[in-house]
Amino acid sequence: MELLQLQYFLAVARLEHMTEAARSLHVTQSSLSKTIQRLEEDLGAPLFDRTGRKLRLNEIGRRFLRRAEKALFELEQGKQEISDLTSPDHGTIELAVTNASTLPNILREFRKKHPHIQFHVQMLTTQEMITLLYRGEVDFCLSSPPIKGDEIECQIVYIDPIHVAVPMEHRLAERSSVSLKELKDEWFVGVKRGYRTRDLVDSVCHSAGFVLHYVYEGNEPARLSALVEAGIGIAFIPSTAMNSRENIKYLQVEDHELVREIALLWNKNRYISRAALEFREVVVDYFGTLSKN
Template sequence: MELLQLQYFLTVARLEHVTEAARSLHVTQSSLSKTIQRLEDDLGVPLFDRIGRKLRLNEFGNSFLRRAERALFELEQGKQEINDLSSPEHGTLKLAVTTASSLPNILREFRKKRPNLQFHVQMLNMQEMITLLHRGEVDFCLSSPSIYGDDINTQVVCIDPVLVAVPKGHPLAERDSISLLELRDEWFVGVKKGYGARDLVDSICESAGFTPKYVYEGDEPARLSSLVEAQIGIAFIPSTAKNSNEHIHYLKVEDHDLVREIALLSHKSRYISRAALEFRDVVVEYFGEMA
């Protein structure tokens, strides 16, 4: 059994399509198919049910997948550890975030400590982030809400009140606070379902007796302030994401504990480099000073 066979197997198992898997691996379809066939011959059983170019893991494949993921995970951790020992000042810090408003400031502070370190940051919805986290493919996730699991380290770094942002000139702009039910007839701009902040707000509004009406739903939280300023709609904005724009007014929510947790997450079995540990310290210090 070869390492290449395991890598190809994992890619096909995740994509469930020969053409897409071959494209992802930058190999020909025939080469990929032959490699998977050799692995099945070595194991003595088929791993997939084949429907055209579509592949579905069968009982044997599902059982083998767990072992293959664990084996490749451990090899990747060994590689990370060797890289850290041999070149501690270089390398790449892999991050996944569902909340990015504070990230530029955090990375700027961390860059002062590790000027030669590279970053790879992905802005994801909750399910995408959880998938990478469980696979151990990122050093840290900055997530809202918090996620808990047997294989996850969870450190809550911030309790963040969610505010209501309205444009100057809006009837509510003369107030400092508002009850949720008073917002039932307003139009909102927000992120799509699947993002933690959106799901939290929708859930609490429904408990207050109404479902928010959205005139805009996107996947770029930073754009919401511009849409509010343009009077497209009002928005729920976490306090850590508000800006000093003089054309936007922020109100506190009176009658509900509308807050979100921001947590730093990591896989319990992933090797954490010295640089990653320093990054964690910067995150904790940053939110501590904000509090």
């Protein structure tokens, strides 16, 4: 059994599609098929059920996948540990976020201290992030909501108030706060269901006796401020995403404690480099400063 066979098997097992797996690995489909076939011959059992061009992991394949993921995970951890020992001031920190509003400031602060450390950042849905986290493929996740699990360390770093954003010409723009019931006839712009802020706001408003009316639902939280400023609708926006340079008034919610928790997550079994440990300190310090303001 060869390391290359395991790497190829993981790609095919996760995608369950030979063509897509070959594309992701930058190899020909015939080469990939032959490698998987040799692996099955070495193991003495088929790992996939094949129906025409369709490919599905069978029970043997699912069991082998768990073992293969653990084996490759440990090899990758060893590689990272050696890299940390030989080149502590270089390398790449793998990050995943559900919202990127605070990330530029955090990365800027870290880069001042470690100009040679690179970043690879992915903005993902919560479920996508959980998958990478359990696989140990990211150093840290910056997430709202917090996520807890046997293999996941979760540190809540900030309690983020959610405000109501209205354009300056709006009837509420002269106010500093507003009750939820005053908003029941308003038109809103927001992100799609599945995002933490959207689900939280919908739930709170439902408990207050009404359903929000959306004229826009998207998957780019940063776009909401521009839509509010253009008068398309009003929005619920966390304090960390507020921009004082925009022609928008932000109102506090009077009758409910409308907040989201921001957490830093990491896999307990993943090797944490010195640079990654210092990145965690920068994140904690950054949000600690926000809490004092």
